[in-house]
C-alpha cells in the first residue's frame with residue numbers, strides 16, 4: 381500500500397481532479413496521524429461532518445491493522461463493519477484497491493452489521509434464522525395495539541420495544557417497570573407500563589413461536605452467544621457510520637473483540653443520524669474519552685454547498701457517541717464552486733421535465749452518468765424520476781442496487797448515505813413531503829419522539845444534499861420544505 385499526504389488546498393485541488401478511486405490513497409497529514417497511529421490504548425473515535433474523510437480514515441486504519449497482523453504471523457482478523465449492506469460492499473471494494481498485499485487483505489473481514497449478527501447466530505445455533513420484514517412487523521404491532529385497547533399506536537409500542545426494552549437489554553417485567561426511558565416523551569405510570577409490557581411480551585412471544593426474528597433481535601442474540609464463547613472472534617473492530625448503530629448492535633461489537641489496545645475504532649457523524657437509535661457508548665463498555673478526534677475539512681463538497689446545506693440541520697447540536705455535543709464548528713471546505721440551484725416548479729410534471737433537462741445538461745458537459753444521482757424522500761418519486769429520465773433517453777438504475785455502470789443513480793435518501801457523486805439532484809423537497817406527516821409521531825402521542833423525528837428528517841435531507849461534490853440542484857412544487865434554506 382502506498383499513501384501520500386495532500387497537504388494544502390493546491391494539492392487537494394490536484395487530488396480532486398483524479399478519478400474517484402484514486403482519492404482514497406491521498407491522506408491529509410492529520411488523517412494520516414489518526415489512521416496510522418501505532419496504537420490506541422482502547423476504543424478510539426473519529427467524528428466530523430460529511431465528506432471529512434471518516435470512511436477514508438476507517439479504511440486506512442483497517443488496512444494498517446491488517447498489515448500489522450499479517451506481519452506478525454498467522455492469527456487474528458480485523459472486522460470492518462457498518463450499518464448497511466451496500467455500504468459494506470463499497471467498503472470492501474475500496475479496501476481491495478487500498479491493500480495491495482493479498483495476505484493483508486485476507487486478514488480483513490468486511491461485513492454489514494446485520495450479516496454479522498445473522499452469521500453469528502446461524503453458526504452457533506446451526507439454524508438459518510428467518511427474518512420478518514419491516515412492513516410485516518409494523519402491521520403486527522398495529523394489530524397488537526388495537527387488540528390491547530391501550531391509547532397507543534403500533535408505532536409507539538414498537539419503538540418502546542426497540543428503543544427501551546431491546547436497547548437496555550431488559551429481560552423481565554420487573555426491570556421494565558424500574559427502567560429510565562431516555563428519548564421517550566410520554567410518561568408511563570406503573571399500571572400502564574405493566575400493560576405495555578404485556579403487549580411487548582405477547583408480540584415477542586408471537587414472533588418466537590413463528591420462528592421469526594428482527595435484525596435487532598439477532599444482534600442481541602449474537603451478543604449473548606459470543607459472550608459464552610471462550611475467545612472473541614476478532615482482534616480489531618473498525619466501524620464506519622457508527623452513529624446509526626443500535627445499542628444491541630454495539631453489544632454485539634463489544635463482545636466481538638476483547639477489551640484492550642486497538643480493540644474498537646469508530647468513525648461517524650451524529651448530524652447524519654438517520655435511525656432512531658440513542659446510544660451512550662460508555663454505558664455499553666466502550667469508553668472513547670481521551671481518544672476522540674474531530675475532523676473538520678470537507679474533501680468532498682464545495683464551501684458553497686456546505687454554506688447552504690448546514691442550515692438544513694436547524695442549528696441544533698447533536699449528541700455525539702462520546703456523550704459530548706457536536707455542533708460542526710469549524711467545518712469547512714477549501715474548494716469553491718457554484719451555489720446550489722433551487723427550482724420551484726409549477727407542478728409535478730414540470731418538476732420532472734426540469735429534472736430531465738438538468739441531467740441532460742450535466743451529461744452534455746461530460747459528467748459520466750454514474751457520477752450523477754437523483755435523490756428523493758419516497759419511492760414513488762424515485763420511480764417517477766426514473767420513468768422521466770428513461771423516456772428522455774437517459775440510462776438509470778436504482779441507487780444502492782449494485783448496478784452502477786453507465787447509469788444515472790436514482791433512489792432514496794436512505795440509500796444515498798455514505799455515497800458521493802459529482803452532481804446531485806434532490807427532487808420533491810416540498811412542504812408536506814419533507815417532512816411527510818406519516819413519518820412524524822403525533823405531538824399529543826409523544827412530543828419528544830416527534831422532535832427526534834423532525835431532526836431525523838432534517839438529517840436525511842442534509843445527507844442527501846451533502847452527497848454532491850461539485851453541483852447540487854434541489855427542486856420542489858408548491859411551498860418549499862420548511863427545512864430548505866433560502867438561496868443567498
Ligand SMILES: Nc1ncnc2c1ncn2[C@@H]1O[C@H](COP(=O)(O)OP(=O)(O)OP(=O)(O)O)[C@@H](O)[C@H]1O
Nearest residue numbers: 395403406407408430431432433434435436679798
Ligand atoms: N486527504 C484527502 N485528499 C483528497 N480527497 C480526500 C481526502 N480524504 C478524503 N478524500 C475524499 O473525500 C471524499 C469524502 O471522503 P469520505 O467518504 O471518507 O468522507 P466521510 O467523512 O466518510 O463522508 P460521509 O460522512 O459523508 O460519509 C472521498 O471522495 C474521499 O476519497
